[in-house]
Amino acid sequence: MASDEEYMRLALAAARKAGNATWRNPRVGSCLVKDGKVWRLVSTSTTAASMLNVIPSPN
Structure with missing residues (x-):
């Protein structure tokens, strides 16, 4: 377990994958962990309609 x-x-x-797309707002990333394993990685999006981009899990 990490x-x-x-x-x-x-x-x-x-x-960091958001780059400067969130220029006036801070970049946000989240690592969702379930039972000791990475379930999802998400980051801020450039569009208000989709606030989070799901990034493929490294597992």
């Missing part, structure tokens, strides 16, 4: 720090690194990497 540590909280490793999950945070994944979330930060997901946020």
